[in-house]
Amino acid sequence: MRVALFVTCLVDLFRPSVGFASVRLLERLGAEVVVPPEQTCCGQPAYNNGDFETARAIARQVIAAFDGFDHVVVPSGSCAGMLVRHYPELFRDEPETLARAQALAARTRELSAFLAESGGEPAIDGTFSGKVAMHDSCSARRELGIVDAPRALLGRLAGVESVELKEAETCCGFGGTFCVKYPDISARMVTDKAEAVIASGADVLVSGDLGCLMNIAGRLSRMDSRVRVYHLAELLAGMTSGPAIGEAEKP
Amino acid sequence: MKPTSAAFSDNARRALHDATLQQALAKAGVGFVEKRRAALSDLPEFAALREAGREIKDHTLANLDHYLLRFEQQVQASGGEVHWVDTPAEACAAVLDICTRAGAKRVAKGKSMVGEEIAINDALEAAGLDVVETDLGEYIIQIAHEPPSHIIAPAVHKTRQQIADLFENLHHQPDLTRPLETVPQIVDEARQILRDTFLSADVGITGANFLIAETGSTVIVTNEGNGDLSATLPRVHIVLASIEKVVPTLEDASVLLRLLARSATGQEITSYTTFFTGPRRGEDVDGPEQFHVILVDNGRSRMLGGAYHEMLRCIRCGACLNHCPVYSAVGGHAYGWVYPGPMGAVLTPLMVGLDEGRPLPNASTLCGRCEEVCPMSIPLPQLLREHRRQEFERKLAPPRSRWALAVWAFSAQRPRLYRWASRLGSLLLNKSSRGRGRFRSLPFAEGWTAARDLPAPQGDTFMAQWQRRKPHD
Ligand code: SF4
Numbered sequence: 001m002r003v004a005l006f007v008t009c010l011v012d013l014f015r016p017s018v019g020f021a022s023v024r025l026l027e028r029l030g031a032e033v034v035v036p037p038e039q040t041c042c043g044q045p046a047y048n049n050g051d052f053e054t055a056r057a058i059a060r061q062v063i064a065a066f067d068g069f070d071h072v073v074v075p076s077g078s079c080a081g082m083l084v085r086h087y088p089e090l091f092r093d094e095p096e097t098l099a100r101a102q103a104l105a106a107r108t109r110e111l112s113a114f115l116a117e118s119g120g121e122p123a124i125d126g127t128f129s130g131k132v133a134m135h136d137s138c139s140a141r142r143e144l145g146i147v148d149a150p151r152a153l154l155g156r157l158a159g160v161e162s163v164e165l166k167e168a169e170t171c172c173g174f175g176g177t178f179c180v181k182y183p184d185i186s187a188r189m190v191t192d193k194a195e196a197v198i199a200s201g202a203d204v205l206v207s208g209d210l211g212c213l214m215n216i217a218g219r220l221s222r223m224d225s226r227v228r229v230y231h232l233a234e235l236l237a238g239m240t241s242g243p244a245i246g247e248a249e250k251p
Numbered sequence: 252m253k254p255t256s257a258a259f260s261d262n263a264r265r266a267l268h269d270a271t272l273q274q275a276l277a278k279a280g281v282g283f284v285e286k287r288r289a290a291l292s293d294l295p296e297f298a299a300l301r302e303a304g305r306e307i308k309d310h311t312l313a314n315l316d317h318y319l320l321r322f323e324q325q326v327q328a329s330g331g332e333v334h335w336v337d338t339p340a341e342a343c344a345a346v347l348d349i350c351t352r353a354g355a356k357r358v359a360k361g362k363s364m365v366g367e368e369i370a371i372n373d374a375l376e377a378a379g380l381d382v383v384e385t386d387l388g389e390y391i392i393q394i395a396h397e398p399p400s401h402i403i404a405p406a407v408h409k410t411r412q413q414i415a416d417l418f419e420n421l422h423h424q425p426d427l428t429r430p431l432e433t434v435p436q437i438v439d440e441a442r443q444i445l446r447d448t449f450l451s452a453d454v455g456i457t458g459a460n461f462l463i464a465e466t467g468s469t470v471i472v473t474n475e476g477n478g479d480l481s482a483t484l485p486r487v488h489i490v491l492a493s494i495e496k497v498v499p500t501l502e503d504a505s506v507l508l509r510l511l512a513r514s515a516t517g518q519e520i521t522s523y524t525t526f527f528t529g530p531r532r533g534e535d536v537d538g539p540e541q542f543h544v545i546l547v548d549n550g551r552s553r554m555l556g557g558a559y560h561e562m563l564r565c566i567r568c569g570a571c572l573n574h575c576p577v578y579s580a581v582g583g584h585a586y587g588w589v590y591p592g593p594m595g596a597v598l599t600p601l602m603v604g605l606d607e608g609r610p611l612p613n614a615s616t617l618c619g620r621c622e623e624v625c626p627m628s629i630p631l632p633q634l635l636r637e638h639r640r641q642e643f644e645r646k647l648a649p650p651r652s653r654w655a656l657a658v659w660a661f662s663a664q665r666p667r668l669y670r671w672a673s674r675l676g677s678l679l680l681n682k683s684s685r686g687r688g689r690f691r692s693l694p695f696a697e698g699w700t701a702a703r704d705l706p707a708p709q710g711d712t713f714m715a716q717w718q719r720r721k722p723h724d
Contacts (some may be wrong), residue, residue: 012673012714013673014706034357038660038666046663048639049652051643061664061666066295089633125283142619171576174616178613178614180699183701187702189576189577221689
């Protein structure tokens with residue numbers, strides 16, 4: 001089974017350990033993991049800012065780079081949602097590319113959904129002791145309908161006590177460029193979310209999306225909270241010995 | 252109403268710092284969401300109902316001319332009149348003309364969002380007519396001289412205390428010893444005042460939730476029964492309705508009414524659902540002498556068949572507002588015109604122009620909660636993106652953000668350049684974070700760092716590290 005990893009631009013730039021955690025989980029499943037070098041970003045910044053032409057150009061590039069693999073796996077609900085839901089939308093009026101976009105969409109999965117679907121639970125054999133809260137990104141929850149998969153996977157980790165966040169369906173306020181276009185509103189939304197995380201009593205917050213995580217972690221640390229924040233893949237792969245998101249490097 | 256949507260950012264900032272407003276919003280928001288949730292859990296067939304509702308609207312919109320003409324015929328057959336108008340100015344002129352011919356002095360007005368859209372109150376008052384809002388929420392904002400902040404709960408931004416104070420100041424009869432502490436007491440107080448209006452008004456104006464083609468009836472739902480009184484007691488009844496409100500049959504309306512009540516207030520059915528068909532007939536005990544329907548287009552026929560076509564399915568339930576995290580944070584007035592929240596962010600640029608309404612489609616994380624709860628399955632995020640596309644094509648965004656996007660777009664289409672640039676960026680940022688793992692402030696990222704830290708990159712990019720791990724890849 002050849003699996004292509006779509007790293008995502010945020011993981012590439014800010015937190016490569018999420019990429020390596022994803023690779024480890026996929027390899028434990030017995031997959032041969034390939035990272036196509038022609039990938040940059042899924043094109044959402046262009047798409048969500050109305051530059052559909054650039055979004056199409058980037059989508060074509062992704063469609064070409066990820067051609068011919070059995071599966072394409074993405075450690076982000078947001079970028080997976082872009083490939084699965086929005087690429088076909090972008091090529092509505094270009095039948096040839098549309099067919100290729102649809103083929104890519106059919107082969108593409110968000111990481112936790114892929115692990116759960118392909119019987120990946122046994123690949124998770126780590127332990128972690130503490131209370132863990134899972135934040136669902138809006139795209140994972142609503143564009144892809146992923147709610148149970150990450151929780152089932154977390155349940156495989158001995159010692160994890162899962163807690164749920166209040167108002168779990170509410171957006172954390174990241175929203176890509178929204179957080180810099182409307183910083184005040186975004187700040188208010190992430191404050192509500194961070195307060196829900198603290199109120200849940202969780203020791204650790206995880207999510208399948210680094211955008212949400214950087215946003216919430218940044219707010220939590222500004223609020224002097226001690227909740228630690230990791231990407232779900234890092235916890236599942238047992239890669240939590242390094243600093244959590246936003247934490248200082250250990251001396 | 253002069254729009255202030257272009258100043259959305261400032262409006263929003265003010266709203267976020269208004270403690271009383273925040274108190275009112277916090278209280279209202281949770282209530283609406285909980286009630287809808289409870290109503291839906293009692294109705295397993297909601298999904299099927301939603302599908303049926305959508306089909307009814309799609310079918311009607313595809314045959315809109317047919318059903319509107321049929322509606323007009325039926326109104327005429329029952330002794331009423333239909334006035335077709337294109338713009339807000341034409342709509343106001345038509346209403347004024349009817350009032351003048353009837354020699355009207357006083358108008359009792361029920362809640363109507365189309366009325367807000369065409370600013371009918373201003374027009375009537377300018378012509379010297381005395382207008383009194385008869386919906387409690389509308390009455391409150393009328394005496395506070397404010398526009399509505401929600402499409403079904405116009406005074407939702409006001410706290411109980413603010414309302415009590417308003418009443419005390421305005422009604423201030425010397426003998427006002429009636430206590431104004433609880434909600435029922437406040438409602439009673441308004442009722443005392445409003446009852447006189449119903450009896451002395453010459454013209455009653457109401458909105459319409461639906462128009463029924465097969466019978467020529469107009470339908471309104473209220474929870475106070477005031478709509479009935481504004482329509483039946485005065486001599487002349489004028490209905491303000493936009494063209495997409497028409498449905499073919501009574502049966503169709505009943506499907507949409509069930510969706511509307513549950514989505515709006517979490518009720519199974521709204522307290523009063525009233526059907527008006529023509530003026531009083533010989534044998535009727537009450538009812539107006541004249542019955543007029545003003546059919547307002549105001550940009551809607553341009554939406555037919557275009558990119559925003561699906562927005563015409565909207566039944567104005569307000570669910571998308573109640574579930575919107577941006578609306579919940581800033582309230583309706585920040586949106587700067589008649590329609591707030593996600594539906595308003597789609598409609599406002601269409602009705603007042605994209606130059607004015609430009610911030611609204613951008614003020615969304617596209618989180619999709621609105622589409623999820625919309626009883627008419629309107630793809631609101633996609634319609635917001637469509638506005639952004641227009642904005643991009645017309646180069647309306649500030650140059651700084653257009654330029655940043657262009658630089659990014661250039662490199663994202665050149666993987667080698669992109670890898671080089673992202674490496675440089677992540678290494679530099681990592682170095683300047685000096686092992687602290689985050690930035691408390693960063694030039695060019697003040698928006699982010701004002702309220703939160705920015706996690707620093709771990710070091711080299713994934714792509715670079717991967718190359719080193721697998722040299723042959
Ligand atoms: S867009 Fe949908 S949810 Fe919003 S008011 Fe209209 S029908 Fe209701």
